[in-house]
Amino acid sequence: xxxxxxxxxxxxxxxxxxxxxxxxxxxxxxxxxxxxxxxxxxxxxxxxxxxxxxxxxxxxxxxxxxxxxxxxxxxxxxxxxxxxxxxxxxxxxxxxxxxxxxxxxxxxxxxxxxxxxxxxxxxxxxxxxxxxxxxxxxxxxxxxxxxxxxxxxxxxxxxxxxxxxxxxxxxxxxxxxxxxxxxxxxxxxxxxxxxxxxxxxxxxxxxxxxxxxxxxxxxxxxxxxxxxxxxxxxxxxxxxxxxxxxxxxxxxxxxxxxxxxxxxxxxxxxxxxxxxxxxxxxxxxxxxxxxxxxxxxxxxxxxx
Amino acid sequence: xxxxxxxxxxxxxxxxxxxxxxxxxxxxxxxxxxxxxxxxxxxxxxxxxxxxxxxxxxxxxxxxxxxxxxxxxxxxxxxxxxxxxxxxxxxxxxxxxxxxxxxxxxxxxxxxxxxxxxxxxxxxxxxxxxxxxxxxxxxxxxxxxxxxxxxxxxxxxxxxxxxxxxxxxxxxxxxxxxxxxxxxxxxxxxxxxxxxxxxxxxxxxxxxxxxxxxxxxxxxxxxxxxxxxxxxxxxxxxxxxxxxxxxxxxxxxxxxxxxxxxxxx
Numbered sequence: 001x002x003x004x005x006x007x008x009x010x011x012x013x014x015x016x017x018x019x020x021x022x023x024x025x026x027x028x029x030x031x032x033x034x035x036x037x038x039x040x041x042x043x044x045x046x047x048x049x050x051x052x053x054x055x056x057x058x059x060x061x062x063x064x065x066x067x068x069x070x071x072x073x074x075x076x077x078x079x080x081x082x083x084x085x086x087x088x089x090x091x092x093x094x095x096x097x098x099x100x101x102x103x104x105x106x107x108x109x110x111x112x113x114x115x116x117x118x119x120x121x122x123x124x125x126x127x128x129x130x131x132x133x134x135x136x137x138x139x140x141x142x143x144x145x146x147x148x149x150x151x152x153x154x155x156x157x158x159x160x161x162x163x164x165x166x167x168x169x170x171x172x173x174x175x176x177x178x179x180x181x182x183x184x185x186x187x188x189x190x191x192x193x194x195x196x197x198x199x200x201x202x203x204x205x206x207x208x209x210x211x212x213x214x215x216x217x218x219x220x221x222x223x224x225x226x227x228x229x230x231x232x233x234x235x236x237x238x239x240x241x242x243x244x245x246x247x248x249x250x251x252x253x254x255x256x257x258x259x260x261x262x263x264x265x266x267x268x269x270x271x272x273x274x275x276x277x278x279x280x281x282x283x284x285x286x287x288x289x290x291x292x293x294x295x296x297x298x299x300x301x302x303x304x
Numbered sequence: 305x306x307x308x309x310x311x312x313x314x315x316x317x318x319x320x321x322x323x324x325x326x327x328x329x330x331x332x333x334x335x336x337x338x339x340x341x342x343x344x345x346x347x348x349x350x351x352x353x354x355x356x357x358x359x360x361x362x363x364x365x366x367x368x369x370x371x372x373x374x375x376x377x378x379x380x381x382x383x384x385x386x387x388x389x390x391x392x393x394x395x396x397x398x399x400x401x402x403x404x405x406x407x408x409x410x411x412x413x414x415x416x417x418x419x420x421x422x423x424x425x426x427x428x429x430x431x432x433x434x435x436x437x438x439x440x441x442x443x444x445x446x447x448x449x450x451x452x453x454x455x456x457x458x459x460x461x462x463x464x465x466x467x468x469x470x471x472x473x474x475x476x477x478x479x480x481x482x483x484x485x486x487x488x489x490x491x492x493x494x495x496x497x498x499x500x501x502x503x504x505x506x507x508x509x510x511x512x513x514x515x516x517x518x519x520x521x522x523x524x525x526x527x528x529x530x531x532x533x534x535x536x537x538x539x540x541x542x543x544x545x546x547x548x549x550x551x552x553x554x555x556x557x558x559x560x561x562x563x564x565x566x567x568x569x
Contacts, residue, residue: 146417149401149409156398163357163396164413164465165383 001248006125008244012237013128014189015208017135019216019236020229021068021182022209027228028143029155029175031079034090036183036209038097039071040202043184045104048112048197057118061188068184069177071097076173101199109198117192124193135182136229143225151175152225183209204258211261212236214268239264305505306333306356306473311365313351313529325351326362327529333473338499338506340516342548343526344560349509352526353477356507358382370472384414387471387504389462389479396462399451403442403461406450407431410465434468435461438494456487460494467498474499476508480515488512492519513545527556 018040025033043064050060071093078089102108119127142148153161154171162168183205191197216235222228239261246252246260313326326348333339343349354360356367358379366375369385390396397406408422408431428446435443438460442453450458459479467474476495480488496519499506510516516523523540525533525548532555535543552560 141421142419144422145419146408146412146415146422147419149405149422150412150417152401152405153398153409156400157395159390160396160398161409162380163383163386163388164410165380166409166412166417167378167380 004244004248005241008240009237010124010128010193011190012240013132013233014124014186014193015212015240016132016186016233016236017189018183018186018205019209019212019232020135020139021179021186022206023213023229023232024139024175024179024182026210026213027155027222028152029172029179031086031155031172031176032090032206033072033075033176033179034087034206035071035075035093035097035176035180036090036206037202037204038094038101039068039180039184040187040190040205041101041197041199042067042071042097042104042202043187044191044197044201045101045110045187045199046184047188047191048110049104049106051112051115051117051192052110054115057116057120057192061118061185061192064188065181065185068187069181071184072177072180073173075180076176079176080169080172098199105197105199108200109196111196112192113195118189119192124189128189132233136233140226140229147171147174204261207258207261207265208239211265211268212239214265215239215242218268305335305337305370306331306507307366307368307371308332308352308356309366309368311355311362311367313348313355313360313362317363324348324529326355329365329529329531331524331531333505333507335505336503337522338504338520339508339522339524340520341507341509341524341526342511342513342516346528347526348529349526350477351529353388353475353507353509356473357386357388357475385472386475387413387466387469387473388475389459389466389477391478391481393455393458393462393482396465397450397458400449402447402449403435403453404428404431404446406461407434407465407468411469413469413471434464438464440490454487456483456490459483459487459491463491463494463498467502467504470502470504472505474504474506476506476510478509478511481511495519513548517543517545517548525552527552532556 018036022033022036025031046064046067047057047060050063051057075089075093078084078092079086082089084092143152150161150166151171151174153166154168154175158168187202190201212235213232214235215238216231216233217228219238220227220231220234222231242264243257243260246257247254308329308331311326311329315321315323315325323346329348329352341349341352351360355362358374358377358381366373368374369382374382398409404423408427411427431446432443440457440460442457442461450461453461463479479495480491483491492515495508498504506520508520517540521537521540523535523543524531533551549560
């Protein structure tokens with residue numbers, strides 16, 4: 001039990017980097033980016049292949065990040081310059097990346113078992129908190145720079161920030177790039193932690209990222225950027241703990257996980273709007289009852 | 305300062321829905337000019353604004369700012385010279401960002417947006433000073449999200465953001481139309497003060513005839529994509545709403561109709 005919880009925290013920390021990437025597109029740019037499913041595996045593939053060829057795992061992780069940046073830039077270009085619908089440009093890149101990832105890996109999976117990884121000398125549980133917090137703080141800082149502000153405004157009110165001279169095409173491409181860079185970095189670290197990269201390792205990653213973002217915001221709030229990124233990190237860890245607990249239920253199979261994740265996201269997306277409409281209805285009912293009593297009193301009184 | 309030469313714009317050309325938005329429009333503004341624009345529905349007022357700001361490209365004709373040909377420049381590049389306040393109070397600000405962050409983005413107009421921190425303490429005190437001039441207490445709410453402000457407050461903030469970097473041209477697109485009369489009057493007063501103080505070259509579309517006569521040093525009336533009346537400063541001083549309505553009927557042969565038209569206060 002305890003060991004599975006520790007494992008969950010470990011995975012949650014590594015996947016938190018991916019969740020931060022999803023936060024950038026989904027929440028800041030308001031752009032549901034499906035590239036993630038491809039770029040996560042791209043990161044893993046770059047890491048596994050280069051590490052098995054003896055390159056430094058730190059350098060390799062950095063290159064995986066760069067690979068993700070490039071993938072994200074392509075999606076951004078398709079969407080802004082090619083004027084392709086956001087979802088579709090993500091799907092197109094996801095499919096394209098499948099072939100590219102296969103070229104990188106050269107076979108469906110590559111093992112780095114026994115090779116030197118970033119986790120060889122330091123356990124993930126010790127290393128990852130520092131890495132994750134550092135990335136979170138750097139991201140927070142970036143989102144408060146002039147460039148970061150215009151990136152946030154692009155998702156919030158693109159017309160407004162254009163009228164102040166920011167090129168929203170560029171900020172969109174930048175945001176999607178950084179997002180996929182983080183996703184690929186996360187993929188590279190997962191490959192090193194699990195000891196292999198697999199062509200299918202990115203499948204469903206976008207939904208896991210969304211689940212982390214939504215769970216985190218629901219539990220820990222999202223008032224400021226600082227708070228929201230923190231919530232995303234914790235959301236990723238909570239998600240992994242939920243998964244670990246779900247796997248302990250006897251009649252559940254590991255392959256049911258994706259279904260559970262989808263259900264979590266659906267509940268999290270539907271619940272707030274249902275809650276709002278119920279609240280509005282009951283408020284309206286109360287108010288009309290109030291007005292009705294007021295009107296009936298007046299007519300009974302009749303002292304005009 | 306601003307020159308429009310033979311600008312025409314068609315919507316849906318060659319189709320059943322073809323509509324002339326602007327037809328051979330000539331307009332020349334001198335530095336410091338404050339022109340008010342009135343006209344009926346579909347007269348081309350908004351299209352004129354969109355063509356100047358670069359949201360739309362004209363089919364023919366050219367647009368120059370300060371003798372520069374800006375025809376090929378997209379909206380975000382023209383923004384370095386053009387400040388704009390929209391009709392919709394939601395349009396000019398980013399609702400999920402704070403007042404100071406919005407101001408910082410406006411302050412970066414015409415500058416390269418790099419990796420320096422957006423809101424510094426030096427900028428913050430400058431923002432506070434600027435907000436103070438609005439006189440509606442926003443200076444004490446720098447860290448409030450703009451989405452929490454009322455329509456009037458947001459429009460006042462939009463006006464400040466559009467002007468405090470002294471753009472060469474200020475475009476006001478019915479920016480008081482969505483507000484209640486008291487708020488509209490406040491924003492009108494602020495507009496007058498800011499334009500006068502900073503000597504901004506301003507083009508203001510309004511549906512309020514009385515306001516169009518009271519503000520500015522020149523008035524143009526549009527109809528069916530053309531400028532049909534151009535009133536200079538001298539004539540404008542003695543102009544009345546009745547005269548204006550009469551002029552319109554005489555020129556266009558029908559009554560001025562705009563579902564939002566306000567004749568006076």
